[in-house]
Structures are given as structure tokens and as C-alpha cells.
Amino acid sequence: MNAHSRLPLPPSLYADTAVAPVSTPPLEADTSVPVAIVGGGFTGLSTALHLAEQGVQATVLEAQEPGWGASGNNGGQVNPGLKHDPDQIESDFGAELGRRMIDFSYGTTNFTLDLIRRYQIPCEARQNGTLRAAYNAASAAAIEATAKQCIRRGMPVTLLDATKMREITGTDRYLCAMLDARGGDLHPLSYARGLARAAIAAGAAVHGETPALSLRRDGACWRIETPRAVVHAEKVLLATNGFTDNLWPALRRTIVPVFSSIATTAPLSDDVARAIMPTRSVLYESGHITVYYRIDQHNRLLMGGRGPMRWIRKPSDVSYFIRYAERLWPQLKGVTWTHGWNSRLAITADHYPHVHEPAENLLVSLGCNGRGVALSTAMGAQLARRLIGGANAEIDMPVTGIKPIAMHAFWPLGVTAAVLAGRVRDRLGM
Numbered sequence: 001m002n003a004h005s006r007l008p009l010p011p012s013l014y015a016d017t018a019v020a021p022v023s024t025p026p027l028e029a030d031t032s033v034p035v036a037i038v039g040g041g042f043t044g045l046s047t048a049l050h051l052a053e054q055g056v057q058a059t060v061l062e063a064q065e066p067g068w069g070a071s072g073n074n075g076g077q078v079n080p081g082l083k084h085d086p087d088q089i090e091s092d093f094g095a096e097l098g099r100r101m102i103d104f105s106y107g108t109t110n111f112t113l114d115l116i117r118r119y120q121i122p123c124e125a126r127q128n129g130t131l132r133a134a135y136n137a138a139s140a141a142a143i144e145a146t147a148k149q150c151i152r153r154g155m156p157v158t159l160l161d162a163t164k165m166r167e168i169t170g171t172d173r174y175l176c177a178m179l180d181a182r183g184g185d186l187h188p189l190s191y192a193r194g195l196a197r198a199a200i201a202a203g204a205a206v207h208g209e210t211p212a213l214s215l216r217r218d219g220a221c222w223r224i225e226t227p228r229a230v231v232h233a234e235k236v237l238l239a240t241n242g243f244t245d246n247l248w249p250a251l252r253r254t255i256v257p258v259f260s261s262i263a264t265t266a267p268l269s270d271d272v273a274r275a276i277m278p279t280r281s282v283l284y285e286s287g288h289i290t291v292y293y294r295i296d297q298h299n300r301l302l303m304g305g306r307g308p309m310r311w312i313r314k315p316s317d318v319s320y321f322i323r324y325a326e327r328l329w330p331q332l333k334g335v336t337w338t339h340g341w342n343s344r345l346a347i348t349a350d351h352y353p354h355v356h357e358p359a360e361n362l363l364v365s366l367g368c369n370g371r372g373v374a375l376s377t378a379m380g381a382q383l384a385r386r387l388i389g390g391a392n393a394e395i396d397m398p399v400t401g402i403k404p405i406a407m408h409a410f411w412p413l414g415v416t417a418a419v420l421a422g423r424v425r426d427r428l429g430m
Helices: 013-017 042-053 086-093 095-106 108-118 137-152 162-169 188-202 270-276 315-328 372-392 408-428
Strands: 031-038 058-061 130-134 157-161 176-180 205-207 214-218 221-225 230-238 255-265 282-285 291-295 301-306 337-348 354-359 362-366
Touching: 013 188, 013 337, 031 042, 031 221, 042 058, 042 188, 042 362, 042 372, 058 188, 058 230, 086 095, 086 137, 095 108, 095 372, 108 372, 130 137, 130 162, 137 157, 137 176, 157 162, 162 176, 188 205, 188 372, 214 230, 230 372, 255 315, 291 315, 301 315, 315 337, 354 372, 362 372
Parallel strands: 031 058, 031 230, 058 205, 130 282, 230 362
Antiparallel strands: 130 176, 157 176, 214 221, 221 230, 255 301, 255 337, 282 291, 291 301, 354 362
């Protein structure tokens, strides 16, 4: 078998500024383990850490290095909740499971930031709130409805009007926003590396450059082939998200992998940075195509959203972000943009995260739908509970069957068309 070589990280600001990686050498010898985890992003690493905390040794198999995919290349926003409103969640899943899903998902940011404090992970974490902002009447009505549902449930949420939004964003673009005090931001690649370090220190094994090539039953165990060695595992978690391949039948067709892109400026002057986002809340827009941004601890503006459905390498590949930033804040004209990059995340047809158990002692978790930093971290504790306790261990998300998306082969055309249509609709204020 050919040895697998590690691909370089995407050319991101994070790759240039992250804490040093922990050693994750390839798996070289056959091994038998209680739990094997395929995928070394936040979901896999958090699950490994939570298993290790309870004395269960997990072995993480990562094709590249921890945080190589969307975990280490996202917008760095630590946002609470799910895509759907609380009332919708209860309607879809019933009062009892729906309430647990709401409590769990809106608690993910506190969970994540507590974990970072507990393990002293150096990743520039802050809890300055998340703004979900509206710039047209339809999204303003939707945000008001969401805010009312959250406030009714006692959440630390505030509805801000246009005047207040101008004050805390430096632009008159927004009609209103919902501020959730539990949101925040962090340096995602530093966080991924810190999670890997914490998991290893707690007793987990993490192997980079070790893709899972095949997965099948072998007696009472699962047999995973990697380029240099075979793993026998009592239980397996698949946590490959936007990089899900054909390791398990039909799983790849349950998600649409989309590229999310980011461009970032050089550090702005204190005056400009203060004028743009003085409170340092993170913001994402409620539109047909989400744009999100934040100012990091070094006064850089990071602006992201859906980008080309291919890998990019420089800020000019997403020049529309730069034009949009200059539209929001004309004082940014002439500012240097230093990095442009992207990665693949997983969108599900119903926009809920998916947990599957397609066979005994095989667990799957994927589809964070753009809320991955906090959600996947907190899912680690849920998945660890299920891996230890089996089907009798209730978790706070539904465990569902694998349902491939119809006409999945056409998704690249569909996503491209949806992005273009969404941009047109947003531009027209529809």
C-alpha cells in the first residue's frame, strides 16, 4: 500500500498564526482499540477527549492533521442554537425531545468556552456575543420572531433596533439584530490543536496522515484499513462532515458539501477597528446567502460566506467580500487584504445535524450546517455518552436513519445556482 502524504493546510491567516501543532504521527502498526474515530476535526477530537475523561481510550484516524478541514478554517464564530427556531424544533421533534434539543444547542457556546477554560487551551477565545442581523423586512420579521421565542424561554437575548445597530457596527445597513450574549469567537486552528493536545494528554491517541480506506465487520469487531496498518475496534464513530466519502454506503449522499470562504485584512488602526465593531460581537447576516464577520484580537477584519465551489488561495478569489466590506465601511477603501481561503462544510437537506447508527456499535455524526465550532464540540460529550452506554444512552439529539438526498449527483449545479440566485435576491432586497 502507498504511504499517505499530508497535504499542506489551506493558505489561511490561521495557518500563519496558530499555536504549534501537537505531534500526531501516522499509525504504523496494527492495533486493537475500544473506540476508533474517523476524522480529526472538532467532533472527533471532542469525542475522544470526553471518552478519555471517562477512562475509555479512543484512537482518532485523521487523513491530514487535526483541524485541517473546516474545523481549523472556519469564521471562528462560536454561535449558539440550531438553524431552526425553537418553536420549529419543538414542532418537528415533539415537546420533550424538542426542549432537550433547544437546551442543548443553545448551551453549546457556554459548554465550549468552559471546556477551553478547563483545559487552558490558548485560542484567543472571547464571549462578546453573537449578532444575527437583518437588512431587509423579511429577515427583520424572522429575527424578531426568533428573539421573542428565545426571550420567552428565558434566554439572554436582546432585540436591537437600527439606531443601536449603527452604533455597534459602524454601518447603517441593518434594520435590526438579535444579540445573544452567549456567543463569541476564537482562533479555530489553535483551538483544534489545543483539543488534540488535551485529548492526547487525557489518554487518547491521535494519528495524522492516516485516512480510513475501508470499514467492515470482522467478527465481533470493526476492521478499518489505513495505508500502513489495520485497526480493529469494538466501536466506531464516523466524524468526517464535509469530507465524507464512500467509507460507509450512502452516507456521502446525505449531505451537500459546500465551500465557505473567508478573506481577512491586515490589522486595522485602533480608530477604524473601534468604529466598525466596538463591542467585538461577531455578526452573521440573515439573508438568502449568509455573510459573517468579526474583528479579531489583532484588529483584523475577517469576512466570510459562501464562495466558489472550488479551493481558493488569495483574497482576490473572493473580491466580492472586499467590495461588500467597503460598501459597509467606506473607510476600508485601500486597506490591504492579506489572506483568502476556504474549506468544505456539510449541509443537510433539513438543516438539522444528523446522528446515525447504521449498524451495531457504529455511530455517525455530521452536518453542523455552519454552526460547527460550538455544536461539534458539545456533540463530543453526547457522542461519548452514546458510545459508552449504547442505544440505551439517550442523547439530546435525534438518532435517525440514513436518508440519501434525491438527485444528489446534481448538487454542485444546485448549490452554484442557489448562491447566484441568493446574491441577486439579496441585492434586490427581496
